[in-house]
Amino acid sequence: MLERWAYIALNMMPGVGPVGVRRLISALGSPAAVWSATEEELLAVRGMGEKTVGRLLRDRDTVDPEAEEQRAWAMGAMVVTPLDAEYPNQLSTLHDPPLVLYVRGSLEASDARSVAVVGSRSASAYGLATADRLGYQLGQCGWTVVSGLARGIDTAAHRGALKGGGRTVAVLGCAIDRLYPAESEGLAEEIVRQGAVVSEYPLGREADRQTFPYRNRIVSGLSLGTVVVESDRKGGSMHTADAAMEQGRSVFAVPGRVDLPGARGPHYLLKNGARLVESAEDVLAEFEFEMPALVAAEGTLPARVEVVLSPEERRVVEALWQAPLQVDEVARACSLSSALLSGILLSLEMKRVLRSLPGGVVELRSEIRNLKEVE
Numbered sequence: 001m002l003e004r005w006a007y008i009a010l011n012m013m014p015g016v017g018p019v020g021v022r023r024l025i026s027a028l029g030s031p032a033a034v035w036s037a038t039e040e041e042l043l044a045v046r047g048m049g050e051k052t053v054g055r056l057l058r059d060r061d062t063v064d065p066e067a068e069e070q071r072a073w074a075m076g077a078m079v080v081t082p083l084d085a086e087y088p089n090q091l092s093t094l095h096d097p098p099l100v101l102y103v104r105g106s107l108e109a110s111d112a113r114s115v116a117v118v119g120s121r122s123a124s125a126y127g128l129a130t131a132d133r134l135g136y137q138l139g140q141c142g143w144t145v146v147s148g149l150a151r152g153i154d155t156a157a158h159r160g161a162l163k164g165g166g167r168t169v170a171v172l173g174c175a176i177d178r179l180y181p182a183e184s185e186g187l188a189e190e191i192v193r194q195g196a197v198v199s200e201y202p203l204g205r206e207a208d209r210q211t212f213p214y215r216n217r218i219v220s221g222l223s224l225g226t227v228v229v230e231s232d233r234k235g236g237s238m239h240t241a242d243a244a245m246e247q248g249r250s251v252f253a254v255p256g257r258v259d260l261p262g263a264r265g266p267h268y269l270l271k272n273g274a275r276l277v278e279s280a281e282d283v284l285a286e287f288e289f290e291m292p293a294l295v296a297a298e299g300t301l302p303a304r305v306e307v308v309l310s311p312e313e314r315r316v317v318e319a320l321w322q323a324p325l326q327v328d329e330v331a332r333a334c335s336l337s338s339a340l341l342s343g344i345l346l347s348l349e350m351k352r353v354l355r356s357l358p359g360g361v362v363e364l365r366s367e368i369r370n371l372k373e374v375e
Helices: 003-012 017-028 039-043 050-059 065-074 125-140 153-163 182-193 211-221 236-246 261-271 280-290 311-320 327-334 338-350
Strands: 077-080 101-105 114-118 144-147 168-171 195-199 225-228 250-253 354-357 361-364
Touching (some): 003 017, 039 050, 065 077, 101 182, 114 125, 114 153, 114 211, 144 153, 153 168, 168 211, 182 195, 236 250, 250 261, 250 280, 280 338, 311 338, 327 338, 327 361
Antiparallel strands (some): 077 101, 101 195, 354 361
């Protein structure tokens, strides 16, 4: 059996799981070796009891990974295993990395710069607006927004990223052919065109109480950090935050009204060291090393620095070239709405092109003004 198909087949077998498969591969040498191993060899692997081995021996004669992959292709989905180039590197470091990802859309190298935005399904208007704004700002700054396509905060974060022109990845708690909730189908199709919808579950697997908590490790694992917008003290979002901490990733929280249940989770995280978030700037400040450096070694100035700008960003830079301006003056000079300009200014600030001054004034950074051209 091909090694790829062995991964797919093992993922289709209930009761083994990623940790058990890792043990089998470590003991037997490869995924394909599981198919030729005897009962005695399987039982000798740590953690493999008689019940698990009996089920594995039974199922390995009936599962058809080639047919599974063909069904996925017919749905427009890729099947990605750890042997494939498309498999996200950041998942490889997890204790229990997914054996397989079913992917509609595309996973790209730029998705390494991802932030998860998660929260309650029964979110307040404040929470929904905050998640939408964070998704929008992160998307405009070129970061991928990861969430779970659930009602409430997840949906708002995905939609915000799409509106900001950014990429977004939805991690399902069910198979890609059993989308839940059903009303998210339209949003899922938008995400496919501007990111990816992914699941580790074999085709036909319905959502249940076990699938959602287990998928949360992938939401946090794909991301450099996880932002909890609203959540009660217990729930899926807090589980995602716990997974992020276990994985050594950053955890952020949005403060809320003390009389709202949705503030209990974020406030608990803030009391225990999470970073307070009011805007995407608070998130990205944690990852300054991810932004391109515009200044060379101390005491030197590069002869030329390339900064990739959108047409709208270039218009703003040109407006500020001669002198600092009030934000409303920039809006008039560039014929941009306040909402659109806000995202552009944040993006330029994160790219180290401009900085904000007191009184609502923005100016180009000195190292940018000293350059002959910005590309």
